[in-house]
Every structure is written in C-alpha cells, then in structure tokens.
Amino acid sequence: MGEGKQGVIVMDMRNMTAKGLVGRGGGGGNPIAELQAKFKELENGFKGWLAKQSLPIEASVVTATAAFQGAAIGALMGTFTNDISSSIPTPPPGANNLNPEAMASFKQAQAFSGGPLIQARNFAVMTGVNAGISCVMKRLRGKEDVESSMVAAFGSGAMFSLVSGMGGPNQAASAITSGVFFALVQGGIFKLGQKFSAPPAGDVYYVRTRSMLSNLGLQKYEKNFRRGLLTDSTLPLLTDSALRDVSIPPGPRLLILDHIQRDTELREKQGSRK
Structure with missing residues (x-):
C-alpha cells in the first residue's frame, strides 16, 4: 500500500511539473518570432493610420x-x-578673407569627418528632407518613380550643402551642384534597383496592386487579389463587395478603398468610366 501511494504521488508531481512547464513556455512558442510579429503588427497599424492622414500631417x-x-x-x-576630425587643423581667425578655396576645403573636410553632433545634424537634415519630399511627391503624383526620387535627392543634397557649410563663400552654387550630384546618384541607384528587381512575367499585372498593399501594410492580402484575379487594371473598379468576395476583412477594405479615392490617377479613371 505504501509503495502504491508513493507511485501515485510521483505521477501527480510529474503531471504538475509538465503542466507548469507547458504553461510557462506557452506551448513552445518562439519569443523572438512573437516579438517580430508584434512589431510588424504595430508597423502595419502605424502605416494604416498614416495613410489616412492629410498631406501636411503625413509629410x-x-x-x-x-x-x-x-x-x-x-x-x-x-x-x-x-579621431579624423580632431586631426584636421583649425583655420586661423580671418582666414575667410585670405583664401576662399582653402576655407571651402576645410569646410568639406569638417562636413564629412565631424564629430557625433555634426554628423547627426547633417544626416538628420539629409534623410529628413529626402523622405519628406518623397512623401509629398508620392501623394501628389500617386506613384513613386525615378523623377520623384531624383527631386527628393536634389532637395536633400542642396540642404546638406547649406547646413554643413561645405560650399564655401558661394553657398547657392554649391547647393545646386550638390543637389544635382545627389539627384544623379539617386536616379542611377533607382534605375539599377528597378533592373535587378524586375518582377517575373506573371507579376506584371500586380505591380500597382503590390505597391498599394505595401504602402498600407496589407501585403498579406496580395494572394486574395490574385485569387480573385483583381489585377492593376481592376483597381479603379474595386468596390466593397468585390473585396468582400475575395475574403478581405472590413478594416483593410476601408483602407484600400480610401487609398483609391486619394489616388488622383485612379480617381480620374473611375470618373471616366461612369
């Protein structure tokens, strides 16, 4: 009898331990994957909220x-x-009037090799202006192409030149030169990216659709569009019932239809078909 009771107690302890481990481990879930999924959910929610805002707020x-x-x-x-910045000699007082070209060289060296605060300021201006102009161009033109990319790069290059002071005495000319250089580089990178990331032949009908879903953080619903044969040419014709037929939930349906109404080109196509 004693041995039987001990066996029952041992089995109960094992069951309690197993249940405790399962409860604490959440069924063996990967915490890193869960964290990534949560971050992606927050990112998609932020993009969805941002897409519904006015142009000034979004920009x-x-x-x-x-x-x-x-x-x-x-x-x-x-x-x-x-360390590189500290090794650059500081120009003496009054050097601005003595040798403008030398001062321009000093400014350029300091702009590209400054300390953390200088570089933080320069990169903040460069990336912020680029992203802001890209956002405005994309909202106004309804698409993201090489022209919009080059305009944004020109603005960021010009502002970088003005803020960093690398232009020397002729700030305006240097800003234009830097803007043109940035625009050409950005245009070349954009074209190369298009060339090497060209979609397969079967995906050419979903380029606009994929871009729209990506901007709204709804990439996972691309398969729904494909399942229902809702290609780029059908975007101006989309209705709530059409999206419901391909099993897209109400929230994403509202975001998609709102995006189409905000898109100038798609809205014009809708009007021409009426």
Missing part, C-alpha cells in the same frame, strides 16, 4: 521619423570619425 511625421533615424546613424558614424 511632417515621415520627415520627423526619417530625421530621427538619420540623426542616430550620423551620431554612430561620428563616433568613428571623431
């Missing part, structure tokens, strides 16, 4: 977010270039 938020990220990157780079 301001995008500019501030990009400027903060650029400042963090610049400060990190500045910590690595701080």
